Amino acid sequence: MLTREDNETLTRIGQGTPMGDVIRRYWMPALLSSELPEPDCPPVRVKLLGEELVAFRDTQNRVGLLSEFCPHRLTSMFFGRNEEGGLRCVYHGWKFDVSGNCMDMMNEPPHSDYPSKIKITSYPVVEMGGVIWAYLGPVEKQPPYPKFEWTQVPESHRLVTKVWQECNWLQALEGGIDTAHAPILHRRISETTTRPGISINTSLVRGEPPKVEVDRTDYGYRYAGIRDVGDKGNLIRGYHYVMPFHQLRPLQFGLQGQEPRQLIAGHVWVPMDDENCMIYNWVYNYAGQPLTDADREEEVQLGRGPGEMLADFRTRRNKSNDWMIDREVQKNETFTGIEGINTQDQAIQESMGPIVDRTLENLSASDIAIVVARRMLISAASTVADGGDPPGIGESYYRVRAIDAILSKDVDWKDALEADMYPY
Ligand code: FES
Ligand SMILES: [Fe+2]
Numbered sequence: 184m185l186t187r188e189d190n191e192t193l194t195r196i197g198q199g200t201p202m203g204d205v206i207r208r209y210w211m212p213a214l215l216s217s218e219l220p221e222p223d224c225p226p227v228r229v230k231l232l233g234e235e236l237v238a239f240r241d242t243q244n245r246v247g248l249l250s251e252f253c254p255h256r257l258t259s260m261f262f263g264r265n266e267e268g269g270l271r272c273v274y275h276g277w278k279f280d281v282s283g284n285c286m287d288m289m290n291e292p293p294h295s296d297y298p299s300k301i302k303i304t305s306y307p308v309v310e311m312g313g314v315i316w317a318y319l320g321p322v323e324k325q326p327p328y329p330k331f332e333w334t335q336v337p338e339s340h341r342l343v344t345k346v347w348q349e350c351n352w353l354q355a356l357e358g359g360i361d362t363a364h365a366p367i368l369h370r371r372i373s374e375t376t377t378r379p380g381i382s383i384n385t386s387l388v389r390g391e392p393p394k395v396e397v398d399r400t401d402y403g404y405r406y407a408g409i410r411d412v413g414d415k416g417n418l419i420r421g422y423h424y425v426m427p428f429h430q431l432r433p434l435q436f437g438l439q440g441q442e443p444r445q446l447i448a449g450h451v452w453v454p455m456d457d458e459n460c461m462i463y464n465w466v467y468n469y470a471g472q473p474l475t476d477a478d479r480e481e482e483v484q485l486g487r488g489p490g491e492m493l494a495d496f497r498t499r500r501n502k503s504n505d506w507m508i509d510r511e512v513q514k515n516e517t518f519t520g521i522e523g524i525n526t527q528d529q530a531i532q533e534s535m536g537p538i539v540d541r542t543l544e545n546l547s548a549s550d551i552a553i554v555v556a557r558r559m560l561i562s563a564a565s566t567v568a569d570g571g572d573p574p575g576i577g578e579s580y581y582r583v584r585a586i587d588a589i590l591s592k593d594v595d596w597k598d599a600l601e602a603d604m605y606p607y
Pocket of ligand 1: 253254255256257258272273274275276277
């Protein structure tokens with residue numbers, strides 16, 4: 184349970200809010216590289232931290248992220264013409280380059296120096312891991328690039344997708360870092376069903392609920408769900424939370440009782456505004472292999488099923504249709520009756536309302552990872568308000584990996600996580 188004041192601090196991310204100031208200190212995904220497929224392609228609207236922006240790729244393949252509204256009379260630049268090194272407003276022809284400089288004004292005399300006096304707000308971007316990342320913070324505080332291992336492997340070794348979720352970023356993040364819910368919410372209840380879900384024959388579902396341990400680090404924390412699986416030892420699912428909104432989770436064992444694979448997955452929960460977030464889902468092979476077609480298909484199949492994503496990254500199953508819950512399926516095949524693991528997460532997170540009222544909660548011991556994340560975020564808000572740096576803006580998270588393993592009971596999971604750090 185939180186005070187109303189803390190809940191406000193954690194969830195409000197507009198300009199000048201304490202948490203908005205924290206998140207502005209990190210690189211954040213703005214859009215997928217594939218949304219700007221080639222030089223001079225159509226611009227795309229982007230919403231980040233309550234700001235309406237427009238992204239475009241210029242003739243030299245440079246990406247610009249500008250305010251959506253033209254500084255002349257505030258027309259939307261989304262309708263602009265992307266031509267010869269700049270984006271031109273169609274109302275009176277003011278044209279801007281990727282750095283926000285005004286290159287030309289069609290309603291001014293040819294030798295006017297007015298263009299040199301006008302700029303449109305623009306933010307630095309970097310393309311990495313199939314994602315265009317933006318930095319919206321103070322120029323002098325720009326952190327090193329987001330070189331997670333998943334952003335550094337070749338494109339063939341990685342899959343990144345995104346989905347628009349209609350709720351506050353923090354309740355989506357809290358759903359993701361909550362390891363205890365997975366074998367409950369996502370379980371299958373039949374041995375024969377082929378619907379996406381966690382097989383009832385896995386030790387994840389069969390064993391006791393996990394003990395959750397959290398170990399703070401300078402980038403956030405690492406944490407593990409520890410399940411006693413008898414003589415074989417402990418089943419460890421070791422994760423990382425990287426400030427302010429990243430999670431790395433293990434995927435080696437898969438969820439449906441497959442052969443172990445060398446995959447790690449994760450999410451980034453990016454606030455669009457107080458009541459909407461864009462979730463980036465990534466998965467990659469950490470052992471130097473390309474993802475197989477089966478790996479890729481399975482991601483889509485398990486996550487949402489084909490045909491689920493609409494053109495604007497919203498989903499066909501949504502709040503207005505109760506995520507198409509099927510009560511017969513809920514009775515006989517899966518715990519929820521909602522199709523797709525990611526859709527199940529989305530449904531329960533959105534069902535709490537746009538911003539959940541955390542003054543009404545009754546937390547339990549398995550919520551410890553969520554409690555620590557909140558504490559770290561609240562403390563980062565006061566650090567930044569006092570002029571300091573939040574945790575995780577350095578490079579210490581570059582080498583971390585999530586693991587899935589059965590370890591003998593005398594092995595410390597933290598050592599195992601350490602051993603699996605990405606060697607570079
Ligand atoms: S409003 Fe854009 S050029 Fe006039
Ligand atoms: Fe989940």
